[in-house]
Amino acid sequence: MQKKLQVGILGAGSMGRNHGQQLKSLEDVEITGICSLPLQTADDLAALLEIDCPTCDSFETMLSEVPMDALYLCIPPFAHDGQVEAAAAKGIHMFLEKPIALDLARAESMALAVETAGVITQVGYHMRFQQSVQRFQSMLADGSAGKPVQFQGRYWCNIDPSGWWRDKTKSGGQITEQLTHIYDMACYLMGDPKTAIGWMANLAHTDNPEYTVEDTSVGMLRFDNGSIASISGSNTSAPMHFFGEYRICCENVTMEYRTTGQPWVTPDSATIYLGEEEKEEFVEDKNLYLEETLDFLSAIRENRPALTPIENGVRAIRAVEAVIKSAEQDGKAMIID
Incomplete structure (x- = not known):
């Protein structure tokens, strides 16, 4: 042993x-x-x-x-x-x-x-360890998926945590702390981001002075290969539902990842569309934390x-930081070095 x-x-x-x-x-x-x-x-x-x-x-x-x-x-x-x-x-x-x-x-x-x-x-x-993601990544690597074109994702929830999460000086906000999963997925499948645009606001928690993070956001990324991503975030969605899902379109292949927002009740699922009728279906029921x-x-x-590896964590921070800076300047485009 x-x-x-x-x-x-x-x-x-x-x-x-x-x-x-x-x-x-x-x-x-x-x-x-x-x-x-x-x-x-x-x-x-x-x-x-x-x-x-x-x-x-x-x-x-x-x-x-x-x-x-x-x-x-x-x-x-x-x-x-x-x-x-x-x-x-x-x-x-x-x-x-x-x-x-x-x-x-x-x-x-x-x-x-x-x-x-x-x-x-x-x-x-x-989320990188999802079966559908690994299958799609293999198709990107061998070229059968063709060029990445567009990514669309969201992370919507409704939580009211106490302490550090709702303090922007400690969590960085929902984009930094939660949507980082979706931004990382976009980077993993699309490449290195070069330009970012963002908008964010606190629309539903203004009566709580301790809640200083955004509860609504939209970010857009343009990657070095010309592809584009749009990602939305919300902390005003259905309580006890966590909607982390996305779609990606390439020249030859499209993937749709779906969730009911309660994967502990109904596992997430995904479809990779290979043509007019051909497709691959996935039920995402693995323990991703163990994987x-x-x-x-x-x-x-x-x-x-x-x-x-850690450099991917740096890349995600580089992307979300640029989106946040853009949002703080009313959607001004930010170049990501």
């Missing part, structure tokens, strides 16, 4: 719990430490996972005392203040929840540290890049 990978978890919120449960299910992984603020949340996660491992509320303590081949960073974007650089310097591979930072400067600093250290990274854009972890851990063992 191969040696167990020793993995630490930084951040014991909802995503820390999620990834902890995926890791606990794997026989070739040992969770060697959990770090979170306040300390009780780290203790609670250890109890939930039924594991006996060190817990702490200081990342410096974790880094110096907990043996780790890999680290899962499950912290909000505002909480990144050098943890990636410190872990990279120690040769620790990293899984980073999205978005990897609040702004491009912080993200680029993290990516540079990773590149210098030569460690393997994976960013939590789990991205399996790819990350295999990448470490095989010494290869994971599907979504």
Whole structure:
């Protein structure tokens, strides 16, 4: 049996719990430490996972005392203040929840540290692991799909979280924190964005002074190959429904990804249209969080890049930052360097 990978978890919120449960299910992984603020949340996660491992509320303590081949960073974007650089310097591979930072400067600093250290990274854009997406990506790679032409996507929900998410200085807003999944998908399938235009507003939460993020947005991207994407966001949609879906049109092939907004009730589905009558149908019922972890851990063992390395997280931030800057200037076109 191969040696167990020793993995630490930084951040014991909802995503820390999620990834902890995926890791606990794997026989070739040992969770060697959990770090979170306040300390009780780290203790609670250890109890939930039924594991006996060190817990702490200081990342410096974790880094110096907990043996780790890999680290899962499950912290909000505002909480990144050098943890990636410190872990990279120690040769620790990293899984980073999205978005990897609040702004491009912080993200680029993290990516540079990773590149210098030569460690393997994976960013939590789990939608890339959908079966239909991987099939479509293979058709783009072998040329059978033809040139990418247009992408249309949306992420609509209706949540009223307390704390950091609705504070723009901590989450960056819905475009940065949630729609990043759809912007990443557009970049993954269409290429590198070169121009961005955006509009955003807070239309339905003006009575709450603590709600400083947008609840309505539209962004447009033009890519270096000439293709175009339009992406809309809303936090005023049906409660307990999460509509993350998209369509992509290429010269020869079209894909439609659909959701009822409640994939835990009815799995998402997708159709790839290959011609007038020929098509491929998909039911997206895989555990995508487990899939991205399996790819990350295999990448470490095989010494290869994971599907979504940190530079893709930087690209997503570059795109959404340009859309937000455009929106702040009433839709002025922004060049993405």
